[in-house]
Amino acid sequence: MTGSVTLSAPMPLSSWRGKAREAAVDRKRALERFLSGIERRAYRIAQLSLRDPDEAQDAVQDAMIRLARNYADHPEEQWRPLFYRILRNRITDGQRRHRVRQGVIAWWPGTAADDGPRDPVESAVDPAGTPDQQLEGAQLLLRIERALAEISNRQREAFMLRNFEGLDVAQTAIAMGCSEGSVKTHYFRAVQALQLVLGE
């Protein structure tokens, strides 16, 4: 039996470099598409979690940069859960910093915390929301936002990632760093708790 082996000519270095450059450009375009498709929803989720637009903006920007720096070479289908994993960690850091700040302010003498109780009427949250929000018809979200503050962090994460962002159970598990079973449990309890808080 005779066989023949065909050896193709080696690819010239310039051609190889050209292909590598094309691949890098394609990857950058793909990442741009991914980020532009996700940024506004991610910002809204960060805003709902941190309750501060500037901190939310910083959190999203950090998550974008870290994804580009560390995971741009990963397969595209991994980007979404990885991005939300990074964002979640960043949000957790932000919440921790916020708690420390609040603790220091409460302890430090002569700060607003010692100024006596606030006027309950002045500090009360308007249940109707701002006029813009009324115009946008975001009443339900406003109520949900307040209700989200009442439930545990894990339940809130599961609800926002599954319901708002539409990640599946496996992707949510990667983003939250837990098992798929935990995701299902947290999500189910979150929906129940939110319905209870909202009187639905």
Next chain:
Amino acid sequence: MNERMKDFERRSRAAFDESVTAQDAATRARLVRARELALAEIQRRPRPWRSAWFPATAAAAAALMTLLLWTGGESGSGVDPAIVALEELDIVTTGEDLDMFDEDFGFYAWATGEPVEGVG
């Protein structure tokens, strides 16, 4: 999951989508800027070891290593060891050279400063 829960999920998702659509221009502009910064990061990040140049670099390193191992087995002096061995054998077998040491013994003793009986 019952219908009430499904309805709640659907409405909350719709409310969220609506709030995303309603984001103001300033927020969107800041997000675009953040995206640009992230994309610029791709060009700045250090190249991983498995970069496009890695195969060529590895091949060159392997070739260099082979060359060093090949030449490293030979004598570093550049003189053929067979020639050196013949010269040493010559010294031992030639009677003249050993006689020279006998004749000039006094000279070598003087040179090292040692007193030698019967000399001088």
